[in-house]
Amino acid sequence: GAGVSQSPSNKVTEKGKDVELRCDPISGHTALYWYRQSLGQGLEFLIYFQGNSAPDKSGLPSDRFSAERTGGSVSTLTIQRTQQEDSAVYLCASSSKKFAEQYFGPGTRLTVT
């Protein structure tokens, strides 16, 4: 079946604007993760959803960041009042269960001008 998809693939926004990034996980995968990767760096964990449990938000860098997962499938990551330091590639991944391998989407490259 289809892999993880993300949209948009690229987003350029002005400082102070809000942005929404979308992730469609693999059908049937109960776990969904959001990461952020700055240029030349590793992945920074942001948030993790597992089934109907409360999400693990421990990686969100500030209260400007929020995410939701509707119906246990599609997830949206929202960044309010964007700052230049928010510029990065935002990666979404899903897995069939918590300890299994993760399948990544192609990412959304966010540029805040």
Next chain:
Amino acid sequence: SQQGEEDPQALSIQEGENATMNCSYKTSINNLQWYRQNSGRGLVHLILIRSNEREKHSGRLRVTLDTSKKSSSLLITASRAADTASYFCATLSSGNTPLVFGKGTRLSVIA
């Protein structure tokens, strides 16, 4: 701080040579995973090794795990130009903490 730390940060080899990348971590783990990333976009899962396993093979890939030293190595044999990418190790702890990635090793295979 990062749980997994890869070493070296960058590696350049000739096609046909073997490439070895190392990963060290700090706390006890449930499993350790290696991923590959091309061109700064999505990662591709390569191999998962559980804490009770010591070695695992997949094609030209060989992964070892030494839990006493909290380290793992990824060996790519007979490298090809197409193996050029960044390689990340990621650890999953036994608790509820999420997968933690290192900063990666950038491998360049020269034809």
